[in-house]
Amino acid sequence: MLIIAVLLTLMAAVAVAVAVQRNLFSVVVLGGIYSFLMATVLVALDAVDVAMTEASVGAGISTVLxxxxxxxxxxxxxxxxxxxWLPLAVALVIAGALAYGTLGLPAFSDPQAPIHTHVVPRYLSAALAETGVPNVVTAVLASYRGYDTLGxxxxxxxxxxxVIALLRRIGRRKKPGRGQ
Amino acid sequence: MFGAAAVAVLATLVLALVRAVLGPTVFDRVLAGNTVGTLAVLLLATIGFVVERPEFLDLAIVYGVLNVVGTIAVLKFFRYGDLGE
Known part of the structure; x- marks a missing residue:
């Protein structure tokens, strides 16, 4: 899909700009831009819930924090x-290995991909009887992967x-003589 | 027609990103960031009509609200030096 390809290219450009930029305020703004592009890509890939999380956490809360x-x-x-140079070389090698790994992935939204044929049919057919939860996603998250979610x-x-403990200590120290 | 609109929005997105990456001052980048948020809203809306799922419009509205929060936080930080009490 053309839109996704263009957006991913733009995200790569933003990532390079984040790495090069020395003004951290600009880096925060660029990070927000990156998150907005990522969220748009996720919506285009039909992962609307993940996109909402990315937009609110990545572009909203993370910017503020x-x-x-x-x-x-x-x-x-x-x-x-x-x-x-050494970290750059390591990063490039890992990136190359990951890009090589994507060549072995099944095609996007292929119904015969292993992830759709292994446990998903069981979830879809037996979730209601086994857990009593009508929504399959909720059943998987809260029952089948209950310990995972608890962790x-x-x-x-x-x-x-x-975070609250750290910020409270700093706030208390700053209170008496504010402004350095 | 919506495909053409999506392509046009993408082209605008590229221009806004050029300003965000090159932008000599911080204000260029803040403005470009806000523009990218707005364009993401537009792009979502057009994608929704391209793939014939107009309910994407609701998502676009939520994005618009988030964009306002982020920009206000950034500008408040720039004006007061912190996020205020």
Missing amino acids: LLGALYLCGGGEAKPLARP ETTVVFTAGVG
Whole structure:
């Protein structure tokens, strides 16, 4: 699909700009642009729920949180001391391996792909009888993968508690003599 | 017709991105970011009609709301130096 190809190319250009740019405020804005493009690609691929998450978390919340981080630690990125050739080479090799891996994937939305023939028919036919949940997606997330979801929720909760604890300490220290 | 509109929106998207990547000042980038958000809304709406699922319009409206939140946060940060209390 032409739209997706163009959008992915633009996302690659934005990613390069994020890596090159030294003004972190601009990087935050470019990151928001990247998330909006990603969300549009996801909608074009018919993954509407994931696109909503990407748009609200990536373009909305992340922008606000990163701006908060900029307020705490300043907006300039120091030039690297040495040219990072080795990390660049490693990243390029991994990118090449991933691109090579996509050649072995089944065609997009192929009904005979393994992911659609392995457990999905079982979910679709037996989810209501086994879990009593009428929505199959909810049944998979909350029942078949219940422990997985519980672990994810624990991780998110712990991260939230950590962030709140850090920000509260900084806020208390800043209160008496505000402005440096 | 909607296909042509989608292509036109994509071309505009490219121009906005050029400004976001090159843009000498931060304001160019903020404005380009806001424009990209608006164009994402337009693109969603046109994609919805191209693939004949007009309910994409509702998603486009949600995107528009999110875009406002992001831009206000960025501009508030720039005006006051923090996100305010």
